[in-house]
Amino acid sequence: MRGQRPPAGHRVPSGESGRRYPHFDVLDQVPDWDPATAATVVGRLARQPDLRFFTPAEEATAGALFDRLLAQDGPPGAPKVPVLQMVDARLAEAQTDGWRYADMPEDGDAWRTTLAALDEDAAEQHGAASFADLAPERQKELIRAVQDLHGKAWHGLPAQHVWSLWTRYACTAFYAHPWAWNEIGFPGPAYPRGYQRLGVGLREPFEAADADPVDPTGGRGTG
């Protein structure tokens, strides 16, 4: 199984990676996973299927949207969690969560509509042919504008339901990937080995200590 790991690929290429668990690699544990689980997880490291759902225009816009939502802003060509391909596969297979808001179309149509709407915003506000043509900072502004609308309408759809759609698909893909687990210190599948050292502050031999335990909230305590 270990041979399937892409070389030097266990870090997510952005400024966020490898700070807190610099030497932790969940893929070291693959030999201890059951075969069904290992096949599922290691499969995420393999080359992903070619795109089937997104049109080229949607591919460009969705790719940029996912890179901004998940801060995958490494240099061009650097390896990254293939969120675009993972979401495309889900949509091509209509693998939804089994529900939609009454004021939203089915997920596939909702993705097409909202990606086109991002392109419209890019054209109207910056005269760009595509959202993907904008500089990352401009892209972030447009994304933030959707988030800030909360319950108000954005291109005829409730902005908070659009936000929910985008972040749900993006987070589900990204945090399914072992590279993302390395970044957060999560040791992944635990069958058949289980855990033996339970309790606050206790670690198994294969768990790594947080090397840089900075409180991201800054201890604000705002609730």
Add this chain to the structure above:
Amino acid sequence: MSGPVRRRLREAAGTLRLTASSQKAVRQRNASAWLLPEDGARFDHRLIEHMRRFDDTEEVDLVVVGCGAGGATLTQRMAHAGWSVVCLEAGPFWDPDTHWVSDEAGSHHLYWTEPRVISGTDPVPMGSNNSGRGVGGSTVHFAGFVPRLHPSDFSTRSDDGVGADWPIRYEDLRPSYERIEQELPVAGQYWPWGDPHAYPHAPHPVGGNGEILLRGADALGLNARVGPVAITNGRFGNRPHCIYRGFCLQGCKVNAKASTLITHVPDALAHGAEIRTEAMAVAVETDPQGRRALGVRYLRNGREHLQRARTVAVAAYSIETPRLLLNSANRRFPDGLCNDHDQVGRHLMVQGAPQTAGRFAEEIRAYKAPPPEVSCEDFYETDPAADFKRGYAIQTVSPLPITWAEHVAAQGHWGHDLRRYMQDYVHWATLGALCELLPLPGNRVTLSGQKDRHGLPVADIAYSQCDNDRAVVRAARATMERLLRAAGATEVITIERYAHLVGGCRMAARPEDGVVDGDLRSFAVPNLLITDGSVLPTQGSANPALTIMALVDRAAERLVAGARGGPPERGRP
């Protein structure tokens, strides 16, 4: 001896009696745990290969729709009593070894993901904590918390002026609760709330998350207890001990957490029941006058079939059960089967389930050990001093990375901010509340204009909260934040969620108020039963699986007795 000492001795004696008692009676009633393989495999495939198979044209004693908490329990009970039973299940027969993975995203197939529409002012997103598919239904991916309802749950209308009174009392259900708790079996400390009782298995050791809830409760002078969870703590039949893997919600590959796939299906198969998988029910068929159910029409391998039966039971979940009845409209029931009084689909309930996480300087590593660890039911009952009726329970929940990312993203974090927050994962402990939201007639399942792959209209689920609902959720949130801070959290964040859909075909004393009677028999069609969570008139603050199974245990007992006593009478209470 002082009162508290005497009480503790009584509790200890009750626990000892239960944990040391012979398992002979359990095994005679339901040998499922002894019918699992001993060789490390998680299911005996010979049970499926040698399963009795009925012909559609053969009129069986009972056809059941759905093989989850309710359907599998009924199938086992009736097959055990000698009835010929076919259980139709839309999903597959799971093999825990090969079909289930120790992974969040890879478990998507365990959930019912056929299309549904959600509406209302407070729409309910259907997450993975809702209905399931395949043999075992949602018990495959439920956390495993199995608290009982409290006696007060059965008379909230009379006592508190809200909700509804049940047509049965807590005492009617107590023997069934005890039987199911032994069959799952349930592990936990002596339970001091509601009707105090012991559990057959000892409480599990707790992980970091459970430790935090115990610590917070202790600091505030509240009660918290370890359990009650349907997870073996010690050997039970051929089921092994829990290994504290933390993936309870992804299907237990260990066979330690109960699902009806392993707690009731093996015994049902051994007693000649057929579980017909990949069979999607289309409609319940009745005679032209609508006096008797004749069987169930279903789709399998692209063909429509009719399984004939002398009795029909629907156990397809609070959404698909009303949907099936509404899709079964005929000349006698133009607005949907059993819908003479416009009750089908109404009073759908979901628990408010706000989730509060607290940040600790120590490493909590909440992903270790089962997510269901510790509970507090101090706020379950109506507090005369509060500005709302009824209450809430607090439990540990331990989100894995994807679920945790949703929690963090719901705070508005994205981009670098999200990634930084997520790297702090091991420092957070998470609690969840189950708030009793009230049954409201406008919260209901109807048919939408949209159709599914089978050409069947899909369910529209309308949900809106009332003022009491909002007040109880607010209170629960405040208590969880207080608990976490008392345990040492430097920061707390809360997200709003829902959990556990029930109601929609509630039981009542009169046909004008509900769809079924206290024996789960429909008022309109005497040989049609509804045997799932949709029959609950109120939901309390308890996870519903145990109550569903207990109600079905009781209904099955009455059904068996009724068969001996001739055809059922109409209009019994």
